[in-house]
Amino acid sequence: MKNAYVNRIWEEVKAKNANEPEFLQAVEEVLTTLEPAVDKMPELEPNAILERMVEPERVIMFRVPWMDDAGNYHVNRGFRVQFNSAIGPYKGGLRFSKEVNLSVLKFLGFEQVLKNSLTTLPMGGGKGGSDFDPHGKSDKEVMRFCQSFMTELYRHIGADVDVPAGDKNVGGREIGYLFGQYKRIRDEYTGVLTGKGLTFGGSLIRTEATGYGLIYFAREMLKVKGQDFKGKTCVVSGSGNVAQYAAEKLIQLGAKVVTLSDSSGYIYDADGITQEKLDWVKELKCVKRGRISEYAKQFPSAKYFEGKKVWEVKCDCAFPCATQNELLEADAEMLLKNGCKLVAEGANMPSDNAAVAKFQAAKIMYAPGKASNAGGVATSGLEMSQNSERLSWSAAEVDAKLDSIMCNIHDNCLNTAKRFGLTDGEYINYQAGANIAGFVKVAEAMIAQGLV
Structure with a gap:
C-alpha cells in the first residue's frame, strides 16, 4: 500500500484485530483498491473516514x-x-x-x-x-x-x-x-425483517434475487465484450438458493450448467442440468434437506466427486455460490488452465485474495461479490418499500427492478473503473471499481454528517 494514510490504517487494523482472519482479509482487499480515490480526496484523513469505516458503530x-x-x-x-x-x-x-x-x-x-x-x-x-x-x-x-x-x-x-x-x-x-x-x-x-413469507409481507422474487442478480451482472460484463451466455459451459458451486437460481437464469439465457455442489463434494452432469433436473434439486435441498450426491443416483448422465471442488471442470464461466474462501489460489490456476474467461461471485468473499490476484493477472472478467451478489439485498430493499407502502408488487415488476438495479451497479463499477484509470485495454478492474464506487458514496455521507 503506497498511500501513507491507507498504509497507516492497515497497520492499525492488523494490530487491533490480529485474531480475526476473515475480517482482515476483507479489509485488506478493500484498502488495496482504494488508493486512487484516497489520493484524490484529501478531505478523508482530517475527517478520519478510513478509521471510522473499519470500525463497526x-x-x-x-x-x-x-x-x-x-x-x-x-x-x-x-x-x-x-x-x-x-x-x-x-x-x-x-x-x-x-x-x-x-x-x-x-x-x-x-x-x-x-x-x-x-x-x-x-x-x-x-x-x-x-x-x-x-x-x-x-x-x-x-x-x-x-x-x-x-x-x-x-x-x-x-x-x-x-x-x-x-x-x-x-x-x-x-x-x-x-x-x-x-x-x-x-x-x-412492521417491516422489521425481510425475506418474509408472501402471506405476511414478503416480496415475490426475493428467493431468486441473489442468483438472478448475479447472472444479470455477468450478462452485462459479457455485453461489454460483445458476447452472451448462449452455448457457454458454466460451473456453479453450491446448491442452495443462490446456486439454484443462478443456474436457473443461466439455463434461461442459453448456457449449459454442468455442476452443483455441497460441503461433501460435487456433481458433474455432462449433458447439462436442465430445468427439470434443477426442480428436482430444489425439492432435494429445500424440502428433503438431502445431499447433492443423490443427484448422481437420480440422473445417470451425472457423476459424483466426493471431497472435491467444481473448479477442476473445464468451463467458460465460473460462479462460486457456496461460502467464503471456497476458491483458493490453486483453484484459480486450475480454472485459468481450463480456459475459464469469467468469474462472478454469488457468495460473500468466496475467492481468497491470492485467487483474485491470479484472475486479475490473467485479465479475465472478474466480478466481486459485493457487486455481483447485491441482488439479494437490493430486493430486500424493495421488500422494505412495499412494506412501507402496504403494497405488493408483481413478480414481473420486482424482477424488472432487480434487473435495472444490477445493470446500474455494473455500469457504476465500469464507469468508476474508467474514471480512476483502472482499465488496461479491454481489461476492466471491476473489483476496484466496485470498492471505490461504494466507498465514495458512504464517505461523502459521513463527512456531511460530522463526527458521529
Whole structure:
C-alpha cells in the first residue's frame, strides 16, 4: 500500500484485530483498491473516514438459551454487528452456522456497507447470526431457538433502525419464527425483517434475487465484450438458493450448467442440468434437506466427486455460490488452465485474495461479490418499500427492478473503473471499481454528517 494514510490504517487494523482472519482479509482487499480515490480526496484523513469505516458503530453479543425436544438445555452465542448507518438503517442478513464468530460477521458487515451503497438504495450495512446449526434439528427446536434469539435481538432492531434478513441457514422457516416473536414482543406489525413469507409481507422474487442478480451482472460484463451466455459451459458451486437460481437464469439465457455442489463434494452432469433436473434439486435441498450426491443416483448422465471442488471442470464461466474462501489460489490456476474467461461471485468473499490476484493477472472478467451478489439485498430493499407502502408488487415488476438495479451497479463499477484509470485495454478492474464506487458514496455521507 503506497498511500501513507491507507498504509497507516492497515497497520492499525492488523494490530487491533490480529485474531480475526476473515475480517482482515476483507479489509485488506478493500484498502488495496482504494488508493486512487484516497489520493484524490484529501478531505478523508482530517475527517478520519478510513478509521471510522473499519470500525463497526456497534457490536452486540448475547447468549441464546433454548431447549431441545428431549428437554435438554443448550446455550449458543448470538451476534449483531451494526457496521455503518451513514446512508440508511443497518441492513444485512442473519447467519446460523457453526463457523459464525465475530471475525466472520465483521467481514460480512464491512462488505455489506459497500454492497448496499452500490444498490443506490438508502441502506446502511450490518450482519448478525449465531453459532447455532439448524441442520438435524426439528421444526420445534428451530422455533424455540429463533424465539430465544429474537427475545434479545428485538431491542436492537426496527424498521427505521436495523432490518435483518436471511442468510446462510436462515430461510423462510427461520424468518417466520423470528418475525412472529418480534411481533409478539413489540405488539406491532412492521417491516422489521425481510425475506418474509408472501402471506405476511414478503416480496415475490426475493428467493431468486441473489442468483438472478448475479447472472444479470455477468450478462452485462459479457455485453461489454460483445458476447452472451448462449452455448457457454458454466460451473456453479453450491446448491442452495443462490446456486439454484443462478443456474436457473443461466439455463434461461442459453448456457449449459454442468455442476452443483455441497460441503461433501460435487456433481458433474455432462449433458447439462436442465430445468427439470434443477426442480428436482430444489425439492432435494429445500424440502428433503438431502445431499447433492443423490443427484448422481437420480440422473445417470451425472457423476459424483466426493471431497472435491467444481473448479477442476473445464468451463467458460465460473460462479462460486457456496461460502467464503471456497476458491483458493490453486483453484484459480486450475480454472485459468481450463480456459475459464469469467468469474462472478454469488457468495460473500468466496475467492481468497491470492485467487483474485491470479484472475486479475490473467485479465479475465472478474466480478466481486459485493457487486455481483447485491441482488439479494437490493430486493430486500424493495421488500422494505412495499412494506412501507402496504403494497405488493408483481413478480414481473420486482424482477424488472432487480434487473435495472444490477445493470446500474455494473455500469457504476465500469464507469468508476474508467474514471480512476483502472482499465488496461479491454481489461476492466471491476473489483476496484466496485470498492471505490461504494466507498465514495458512504464517505461523502459521513463527512456531511460530522463526527458521529
